[in-house]
Amino acid sequence: MSWLASLPHQIPFRAASAATRIDDKTIEGVYVCTANDLMPSGVMAVEAMAQLGGGLAFAESPAPAFLSGIDRCEIDRAIETGDVIRFVVTLEADFGGTFRFSGRGSVDGVEVIRSRFYLAKAFHHRGTEDTEGSPL
Numbered sequence: 001m002s003w004l005a006s007l008p009h010q011i012p013f014r015a016a017s018a019a020t021r022i023d024d025k026t027i028e029g030v031y032v033c034t035a036n037d038l039m040p041s042g043v044m045a046v047e048a049m050a051q052l053g054g055g056l057a058f059a060e061s062p063a064p065a066f067l068s069g070i071d072r073c074e075i076d077r078a079i080e081t082g083d084v085i086r087f088v089v090t091l092e093a094d095f096g097g098t099f100r101f102s103g104r105g106s107v108d109g110v111e112v113i114r115s116r117f118y119l120a121k122a123f124h125h126r127g128t129e130d131t132e133g134s135p136l
Helices: 041-058
Strands: 018-022 028-031 065-076 084-094 098-109 110-120
Touching: 018 041, 018 084, 041 065, 041 084, 041 098, 041 110, 084 110
Parallel strands: none
Antiparallel strands: 018 028, 028 084, 065 110, 084 098, 098 110
């Protein structure tokens, strides 16, 4: 299964467009800002980083997960329609189902966004309804 197929997101909320390089700890990919984006472009750019991170963490064993935290997010300039942001997202730590990533994105070789963020795997608890396939 490809990293993109492992994501539950569909258009219009699929922000990550493509992965250009993947290894054990790093994924490089692209987000193309369009006039039809569901949310403001800065939010979609952060979501693209998170989706790339999810593709890295869960490509081999897809599991329901969610964005559980964003830390130190900085956007240096407005992200505009037509911008192609090239991301490098790195897995920094795995805390037993919660993953910490750092990401940075550039437009035409100039860094415009950086952030640290967390993804958490959703765990099924005994005595609750089956959540398989659910993002929570």
